[in-house]
Amino acid sequence: MKVVLQAIIGSISIHVIYLVVMMLVGYIKTKNYKPDIESAWDKVETLQNEVVFGSYASSF
DSSP states (O other): OHHHHHHHHHHHHHHHHHHHHHHHHHHHHHHHOOOOHHHHGGGOOOOOOOOOOSOOOOOO
16 A cells, blocks of 8 residues: 555646646746747748539548
């Protein structure tokens, strides 16, 4: 029973550490993000001007 309790406590602690680290990494990435609006205009793609209704995939 002692081994099972240690395994449960170890598993919970690993999950908590993982969750905290992932939240910390996300917070740091969010705080350090600086969008480059000028270069974003160079990557603009044209939108599709046709719409397809009722398409299906053949089984053959």
